[in-house]
Amino acid sequence: MxxxxxxxxxxxxxxxxxxxxxxxxxxxxxxxxxxxxxxxxSPKVKEAIQAALATDLGYYPDGQATSLRQAVAELDQVAEDNLVFGVGADEIIQLLTRVVLESGQNIVIPDPTFGEYAIHAQIEQAETKRVAVFPETGGVDFEALAAAVDDQTAMVWLANPNNPTGVFESPTDIQVFLDQLDPSVVLVVDEAYIDFVDQADKTVAPLVADYSNLVVLRTLSKAYGLANLRIGYGIIADPLWTAMQAVRLPYNLSTLQIAGGTAAVLDQxxxxxxxxxxxxxxxxxxxxxxxxxxxxxxxxxxxxxxxxxxxxxxxxxxxxxxxxxxxxxxxxxxxxxxxxxxxxxxxxxxxxxxxxxxxxx
Ligand SMILES: Cc1ncc(COP(=O)(O)O)c(C=O)c1O
Missing domain, CATH: 3.90.1150.10 (Aspartate Aminotransferase, domain 1)
Known part of the structure; x- marks a missing residue:
């Protein structure tokens, strides 16, 4: 072991x-x-799953989750070949860590934050450097985060809004931080809760087109009420996208997940x-x-x-x-x-x- x-x-x-x-x-x-x-x-999810049961479950599902890919690309205004789907955002977190992080390297995360980032780093025999959030506001200390990045840092993770604090950082502040990062360091912005933010300018997803070291994560487990169906995705540019698609298990989402997820995304x-x-x-x-x-x-x-x-x-x-x-x-x-x-x-x-x-x- x-x-x-x-x-x-x-x-x-x-x-x-x-x-x-x-x-x-x-x-x-x-x-x-x-x-x-x-x-x-949405009630339409159950209808879509019931209809999908008519397909022949003896055959493998669509490995590219095409209907879901098209619906998400349209909704998020991103290219279809910038999307990687997983069994929840959890699978994308696991996959990203597996693809990017080598043993002996480190990740940098705010503290507190979602526990999965450090768990997967540990599995890959990498260290986790934790940077405390500001105690008064719960906001991310970007300066300290940047200072914690060293030659061995391969990834920085930001949940935005953060879990468990609920605190939101503006896309501008995140971009300023991103500009300071060496392009060899991957910044993952986990937007699992982004739908609940009550301002128009909230996502960094459009920046993926300009920064190949930026990854944005989303899930249907929260605002879409689909935690049980297990669907998440990453918005990722090349060359990381190609690597993620190569390492991802070929049929990770079933036809029932793809159909239900598509119906959920379409019922805005x-x-x-x-x-x-x-x-x-x-x-x-x-x-x-x-x-x-x-x-x-x-x-x-x-x-x-x-x-x-x-x-x-x-x-x-x-x-x-x-x-x-x-x-x-x-x-x-x-x-x-x-x-x-x-x-x-x-x-x-x-x-x-x-x-x-x-x-x-
Ligand atoms: C910040 C954050 N990222 C990812 C996840 C995982 O979500 P999923 O259900 O899509 O695996 C969670 C779940 O609580 C979360 O809080």
């Missing part, structure tokens, strides 16, 4: 809702721990409606936190990173009150996915109780 994997622990996947309900004797449980969409996918009315609902809930939840002087970073995602003091205890109290949130990422902070309006209202009450602020309000 590789030494680098001997120390790895398996990803702690969420327990199924029914298991937790039985464990705690709960009638209902709002799952607000994994940044999924509480609204689920449905997606945009849900994004709007989530933005409204985000504003309400942040107003509630501010009013109660509970510290948080302003979020542009579908979750909020909240400083609660004793994260395991508050997480446990909320679980017993019927809300599963993420309490495993930091001893003092929890990450709460925004739920439906009625869930968020009840959650506010439960959070005040868990923080023992309930009596004073």
């Amino acid at each position: 590789k030494k680098s994997v001997a120390a790895l622990e398996a990803y702690q996947a969420e327990k199924p809702v029914e298991t937790i309900k039985a464990e705690y004797g709960l009638d209902s449980l709002a799952r607000l721990s994994a940044n999924e969409s509480v609204y689920g996918p 009315d449905y997606v945009q409606g849900n994004i709007e609902k989530i933005r409204v809930e985000r504003a309400k939840f942040e107003a509630f936190l501010a009013a109660n002087e509970i510290p948080f970073y302003p979020s542009q995602a579908n979750f909020v990173w909240v400083k609660v003091g004793d994260a395991p205890q508050v997480g446990q109290d909320l679980l017993e009150a019927g809300f599963q949130i993420n309490k495993r990422l930091n001893p003092e902070w929890v990450r709460i996915t925004l739920g439906r309006p009625e869930e968020n209202e009840r959650l506010q009450e439960a959070l005040l109780q868990a923080l023992r602020l309930g009596d004073s309000k």
Whole structure:
């Protein structure tokens, strides 16, 4: 076995809702721990999957995911041959690391950020250099990030908006940083939550045409409500695109995934409606936190990173009150996915109780 994997622990996947309900004797449980969409996918996804079941499942799927490729290229205004599809953005993260990173090199990431970047670096026997975000705002310290890049750095990863902080960085700031990077260093901007950002100028995807060391990641797991179907993609220029296509498993997406994903991307009315609902809930939840002087970073995602003091205890109290949130990422902070309006209202009450602020309000 590789030494680098001997120390790895398996990803702690969420327990199924029914298991937790039985464990705690709960009638209902709002799952607000994994940044999924509480609204689920467009009804057209199920119809498309049902129709796709008529195809002969005895044959391999379309290895180029053509219908999905065309729909995404049109939506994102990128070339079809700049797209690589994967089993979630997770597969693209794994694939990129495998293609780019050599043993003994390093990656540079903000801290905190999404855990998968460091895990895959470790598997490839590379080091991870972590650069703390600004404690007051949660913003990325681009200067310190640039200073951390050295001769052995092969990749820099930025989730934008960042997970778990929810903080968004402007495309201009990212481009300024990119301009300072040696072109041999790959900058991955993981835009898993970009759809939730409420300003027009939010993506760096158009820059892929000008910078062959820039990669943009997207997923249908969040705004599109399709976490279960497992579809993500990278927007990537040559020569990396060709390498990624060569290393990618030939039939990584099934016909059912391709059909469902295509239907989801094409139903923009449905997606945009849900994004709007989530933005409204985000504003309400942040107003509630501010009013109660509970510290948080302003979020542009579908979750909020909240400083609660004793994260395991508050997480446990909320679980017993019927809300599963993420309490495993930091001893003092929890990450709460925004739920439906009625869930968020009840959650506010439960959070005040868990923080023992309930009596004073
Ligand atoms: C920043 C970020 N990138 C990627 C992913 C992985 O998404 P997917 O479900 O497409 O694998 C997640 C999932 O939580 C995420 O938070």
